[in-house]
Amino acid sequence: MARFFNTAGPCRPDLHYMVDPLRRIERLRRLIDRQSYFVVHGPRQTGKTTSLLSLAAALAQEGRYAAALLSLEVGRAFPEDVGAAEAAILQSFREDASYQLPSDLRPPPWPDGAPGHRLAAALAAWAQACPRPLVLFLDEIDALTGPTLLSALSQLRGGHRRRPQGFPWAIALVGMRDVRDYKVTAGEGAQLGSASPFNVKEESVLLRDFTREEVSGLYAQHTADTGQVFAPEAIDLAFQLTCGQPWLINALAREMVDELVPDRSVALQPAHVRAARDAIVLRQDTHLDSLAERLQEDRVRAVLEPILAGSTLGAVPEDDQRYAMDLGLVRQAEGGALEIANPIYGEILPRAVRDCGCFSRRRSVARAERGSPAAEGRARHRARRGARWLGRTVSRIDLDSYASSIERPMPTDREQPCPSSEAITRRRRPQRAPPPACR
Known part of the structure; x- marks a missing residue:
C-alpha cells in the first residue's frame, strides 16, 4: 500500500510519511537511564503517542529495558469511583502490554488489593517479575479527574522510593498538560496548582513542533x-x-x-x-x-482575549500564559510578547470565538451597566477594536455579529453599527502585513 500523510492517530512507518519520531525526544533517554520519573506533555496531535511508542519499541529491542506505552484514558468514565477506574485501567494496561511486549516481559496476574492500592500493587508485581528494568509511559494521565486522579498520582509517588526492584525503573506521565494543570474536577474546574501529588517529578518535557x-x-x-x-x-x-x-x-x-x-x-x-x-x-x-473546546476555559480566554483585541496581557498570571502556551494556542514572539501560535490558528481562533460567543463579557458588561457614558464608550471601543482586528485577519467575517457577541446591544440613536467586513477589508488591505516568521 502506498504511504500517505497521516492526520488521525499514531503514525506507522509502513503506512505514513513520518519525521523521525525519536529525534524530538532524544533527551528522554538520559532521564530513563537515571531512573527518573518525569512528565512529557504537548498539544493534541503533535506526535506524543507516535514518538513514545517508537521509543518504547526501541528500548525493548535494544534488550536493556522492558518498555511500553500504557493508556489510562478508560479511567475517565469513573472520576469518583477509584476501584472501578483501577479495574478498567489495569485491564487496559494488560491489553497494551500484550500488543507491545513479548510474553516474558508482560505483566503477571494482577494481585488483589483494596481500592486505592491496586494500581501500585500491580506495578510493583510487574516490576518484581520482569527480568529487565521496567519503563512505563502512562498516556492520557490528564484524562483522569477527581479522586481517581489524586489516587493514581499518590500511588505512583508512593512507589517511587521502592524502585527499581519493587517498582518501575522509570515512569513518564504523558498528556496535554503539565502536572500542576491536571484538573481536580471534570469540565471547567480547579487545577492541582502544583506538582505536590507527584512531587517526585524530575523534569517536564514539552514536545516541540517540527523544524x-x-x-x-x-x-x-x-x-x-x-x-x-x-x-x-x-x-x-x-x-x-x-x-x-x-x-x-x-x-x-x-x-x-x-x-x-x-x-x-x-x-x-x-x-x-x-x-x-x-x-x-x-x-x-x-x-x-477542538480549538473551540479550549476557549471554554476562563484562564485560556484571559490570555486570548487581549491578544485577539490587539492589547497587552496586563495582569494575566504567568501560570495562565504558560498554560496557553502548553496547549499550543499561543507562542512567545522574539520580543517576549505572546502571539497566536501560527497564522492558521490566527484565522481559526477569532472565528471560534465568534461562533461560540465565549469571549469574556463580564468586564465590559459590568462597565456598561453602571450607566456611565464614559464607561459605555470604552465598552463600544473594545467591540470596534476587536472587530477591526478580525477584519484584518479573517476575510468574509460578520463583524456586526462578532461585536454583538462580546457586548450587550447599545442604543441605536447613540451609536452607529460597526462598519461592514467588506469595508474594513477594503480599507485595510493595502496595509495587511504578511504572517509572522516562525522561529
Missing part, C-alpha cells in the same frame, strides 16, 4: 515515493503558515496531494498551499474544531 528542515524532509518522502515535487517556496510557505505544527503540516500536504493536485506530474506551488489552507480552515476538521 523547517524536518518539514522539508517529510515532504521529500512523498517526492521520493511518487515523483511529485514540492517547490521550495511551497515548503517555505507551509512552514510559515503552520510554524511547524505537526497536524497542520500533514493536513496541508494531504489536502494538496490527495484533493487539489492528484496528478503526480504537477509540482506543488505556493498557490496550492494557500488553497489547502483555505480548504482545511473552512472544513473545520477535528483538530481545528
